[in-house]
Amino acid sequence: MHSVFSRRTGRVAAVLALSLTTALAAAACGAKEEAPTTPAGVAADKAVSLADFGGMDGLIAAAKKEGQLNVITLPPDWANYGEIIDTFSKKYGIKVNSDNPDGSSSDEITAVKTLKGQDRAPDVLDLGVAFAISGAQEGLFAPYKVAAWDKIPASQKDAEGRWFNDYGGYVSIGCDAKRIAVCPQTFADLKKPEYKGKVALNGNPTKSGSAIAAVYAAALANGGSFDNIQPGIDFFAALHKSGNFIPVESTPATVEKGETPISLDWDYLNAGYAKQFAAKGIDWKVAIPADGKYANFYSQAINLDAPHPAAARLWEEFLYSAEGQNLWLKGFARPVLLPGMITDGSAQADLVAALPKVDGEPSFPTPAQNDKAKADLVANWAKALAG
Amino acid sequence: MPTVATTVSPSVPDTAPAVSGRAGARPRRSSATLAALPLLVFVTVFFGLPMVAVGVGAVTVTDRATDTTTLTADNLTRSVQGAYLDALTSSINLSLITAALGVVLGTLLAQAVVASRLPGLRNLVVTASGVLANFGGVPLAFAFIATLGISGVMTELLNLTEAGWSLYTPAGLAVVYLYFLIPLMVLVIAPALDGLRPQWREAAANCGATGWQFWRLIGLPVLGPSLLGGFVLLFGTAFAAYATAAAMVGSVLPLVTLQIADALSGNVLIGQEGVASALALDMVIVAGLVMAVYLPLQRRSARWLR
Numbered sequence: 001m002h003s004v005f006s007r008r009t010g011r012v013a014a015v016l017a018l019s020l021t022t023a024l025a026a027a028a029c030g031a032k033e034e035a036p037t038t039p040a041g042v043a044a045d046k047a048v049s050l051a052d053f054g055g056m057d058g059l060i061a062a063a064k065k066e067g068q069l070n071v072i073t074l075p076p077d078w079a080n081y082g083e084i085i086d087t088f089s090k091k092y093g094i095k096v097n098s099d100n101p102d103g104s105s106s107d108e109i110t111a112v113k114t115l116k117g118q119d120r121a122p123d124v125l126d127l128g129v130a131f132a133i134s135g136a137q138e139g140l141f142a143p144y145k146v147a148a149w150d151k152i153p154a155s156q157k158d159a160e161g162r163w164f165n166d167y168g169g170y171v172s173i174g175c176d177a178k179r180i181a182v183c184p185q186t187f188a189d190l191k192k193p194e195y196k197g198k199v200a201l202n203g204n205p206t207k208s209g210s211a212i213a214a215v216y217a218a219a220l221a222n223g224g225s226f227d228n229i230q231p232g233i234d235f236f237a238a239l240h241k242s243g244n245f246i247p248v249e250s251t252p253a254t255v256e257k258g259e260t261p262i263s264l265d266w267d268y269l270n271a272g273y274a275k276q277f278a279a280k281g282i283d284w285k286v287a288i289p290a291d292g293k294y295a296n297f298y299s300q301a302i303n304l305d306a307p308h309p310a311a312a313r314l315w316e317e318f319l320y321s322a323e324g325q326n327l328w329l330k331g332f333a334r335p336v337l338l339p340g341m342i343t344d345g346s347a348q349a350d351l352v353a354a355l356p357k358v359d360g361e362p363s364f365p366t367p368a369q370n371d372k373a374k375a376d377l378v379a380n381w382a383k384a385l386a387g
Numbered sequence: 388m389p390t391v392a393t394t395v396s397p398s399v400p401d402t403a404p405a406v407s408g409r410a411g412a413r414p415r416r417s418s419a420t421l422a423a424l425p426l427l428v429f430v431t432v433f434f435g436l437p438m439v440a441v442g443v444g445a446v447t448v449t450d451r452a453t454d455t456t457t458l459t460a461d462n463l464t465r466s467v468q469g470a471y472l473d474a475l476t477s478s479i480n481l482s483l484i485t486a487a488l489g490v491v492l493g494t495l496l497a498q499a500v501v502a503s504r505l506p507g508l509r510n511l512v513v514t515a516s517g518v519l520a521n522f523g524g525v526p527l528a529f530a531f532i533a534t535l536g537i538s539g540v541m542t543e544l545l546n547l548t549e550a551g552w553s554l555y556t557p558a559g560l561a562v563v564y565l566y567f568l569i570p571l572m573v574l575v576i577a578p579a580l581d582g583l584r585p586q587w588r589e590a591a592a593n594c595g596a597t598g599w600q601f602w603r604l605i606g607l608p609v610l611g612p613s614l615l616g617g618f619v620l621l622f623g624t625a626f627a628a629y630a631t632a633a634a635m636v637g638s639v640l641p642l643v644t645l646q647i648a649d650a651l652s653g654n655v656l657i658g659q660e661g662v663a664s665a666l667a668l669d670m671v672i673v674a675g676l677v678m679a680v681y682l683p684l685q686r687r688s689a690r691w692l693r
Contacts, residue, residue, distance in 0.1 A: 103652070104652050104653050104654045105653075105654045106651070106652050106653055106654070106656075106657070107652050110652070128654045128655075130657055131654075131657060134657050134658065197537040197548065198537075201638060203637075203638070204633075204637040204638040204645070204649065205638060205655070206638075206646075206649045206653070206655060206656070207637075207648065207649045207653035207654065207655055207656075208653070208654055208655070209654035209655060210654075211638070212654075212655050240639060243553075246537055246555055247555045247635070247636045247637065247638045247639040247640070248532060248536070248555065248634075248635065249633075249634060249637060249638070253529070254532070257532075257533060257538070258538045259532055259533075259536050259537065259538055259539075261538075374655055374656065377655075378470060378649075378655075378656065379469055379470055380470075381470075381638075382470045382473055382474065382639075382641035383470065383473065385638070385639040386473070386477075386639070386640070386641070
């Protein structure tokens with residue numbers, strides 16, 4: 001018995017030793033070099049504004065020296081990110097490594113934690129606001145204030161500069177006008193019997209940010225509020241019962257096939273599809289429902305341990321320049337600096353005119369309201385829609 | 388067997404000295420253990436370590452601000468309550484029903500092919516089954532959506548919607564699961580059906596047994612272990628399926644695999660990794676229970692094969 005035991009421990013020790021060596025080897029080859037010091041005498045990964053680099057030229061020089069930028073979960077067909085990455089890369093001669101383009105916010109946070117200290121860790125993040133707030137609380141992000149900092153509304157940024165909102169849009173109803181005689185304009189319209197088997201979300205609201213936004217918007221349209229998402233859940237439960245709601249997650253492919261002829265999604269995604277589909281003979285119409293206007297923004301953050309700290313900061317400066325903001329606008333997203341840019345004329349008028357129309361200023365739920373809505377949704381969604 | 392390796396591994400102290408004439412017995416066993424070492428290492432690294440990680444994740448919670456980890460039963464308690472319990476139940480129900488249907492239909496199909504005694508047909512069905520049993524995930528879901536979805540080809544051709552058909556229900560999902568479960572069952576059961584010798588049937592017929600009596604008293608008891616094994620395999624496959632269900636009914640039918648994905652990687656929930664681990668542990672326990680029922684039964688039925 002004793003010998004059997006010792007043999008087993010020997011084997012366990014061998015396995016442990018093997019995994020330890022592998023882990024060490026992996027850590028060693030991914031080790032990060034010390035960040036260089038800027039002309040102003042501040043290490044690039046400690047720089048909190050352009051001044052620390054001695055201005056834009058200093059930042060560009062430092063970033064070019066690093067030569068690379070790691071981005072994560074930026075789908076090329078999402079808010080024009082494809083063109084944004086290309087333009088940045090060509091303009092500054094920096095290679096952009098795009099990882100996991102279809103991932104989620106929690107994938108980004110996981111990557112920051114698991115790849116910590118490696119040179120393939122993400123430099124910059126594009127997160128849902130709730131993830132930006134919780135990531136900042138965990139101390140994962142580097143504080144940095146872009147040149148346009150003062151123009152970002154106070155409600156759209158962290159006071160310390162650990163995250164700042166970048167672009168956003170409204171929940172909208174996309175509709176295939178070739179298959180649907182009269183396109184729905186409001187949430188109330190969606191209940192009509194003529195839309196039986198036609199209405200889809202672009203994901204599962206317990207997982208997808210845009211799908212939960214659609215439920216929030218439906219709540220606002222049906223007597224709910226930022227404090228009460230339940231009417232939205234009830235709305236979709238009723239739609240499911242009447243057969244109008246189909247649980248297929250809409251994608252460009254399902255839209256093209258006609259499986260999801262009505263799809264609730266961010267207006268910039270629906271508007272982007274419209275442009276993409278026009279070439280294929282699909283007439284994709286986008287309406288922002290007047291009875292349930294819900295807008296939300298995504299946030300930018302810089303990884304505290306970014307392997308390319310200067311390139312990361314240059315990327316943010318680029319995004320918040322007129323050029324970067326107009327590129328988002330080209331993707332039908334509403335950049336955070338848009339109101340000021342319309343006033344000072346730096347927003348491209350044709351792009352502004354192409355945005356889906358909406359009246360009034362958007363308002364946003366507080367983080368606490370958001371958290372409560374999510375908890376309610378996770379607890380009640382499945383039960384309400386079962387059967 | 389001729390005497391194989393007489394090399395006694397010196398590093399193994401308890402190996403009995405080789406007895407002349409029966410030199411093979413002891414050393415053969417130790418060299419067999421040695422040969423299995425890569426497998427054991429593989430199992431430890433790819434099953435054991437993740438299992439430990441899941442176990443630890445399920446019973447600990449890390450305070451995000453102070454970065455301290457404490458033991459807790461919260462995750463496990465939450466994983467068997469409310470929406471999570473519903474998901475677990477509907478996963479088990481769906482898996483039981485589809486596995487049972489798969490066993491019955493797969494066995495009938497395999498028996499038809501084996502009984503036909505056409506080698507060409509048999510090869511065709513077995514090869515096709517091998518392919519189809521591995522055809523799952525999103526491509527399968529989209530194939531069904533295009534065929535039997537709301538604006539699917541067959542749906543429109545046969546007016547199935549008027550007949551009450553909807554792909555996006557538990558029944559619809561069961562149909563899609565059967566698409567890969569039945570071929571899997573054919574693969575598992577065909578060799579066992581081959582093992583039913585025609586002579587047994589002839590002998591039974593000579594003694595005056597009817598076809599039903601043959602199957603009840605001889606055929607099914609002999610097939611028992613294979614049928615049970617097939618059922619467990621099918622249950623596990625259906626229980627662990629994720630991508631197909633996610634693409635088809637992700638937002639209305641709660642399944643435990645979907646809940647794990649929601650908790651682990653999404654744009655909505657934050658800090659739910661512990662619950663995901665607890666759910667995974669629940670799945671392991673369910674699978675373990677199924678195995679615990681299966682093993683004694685299998686041992687009992689196996690005596691027919693001796």
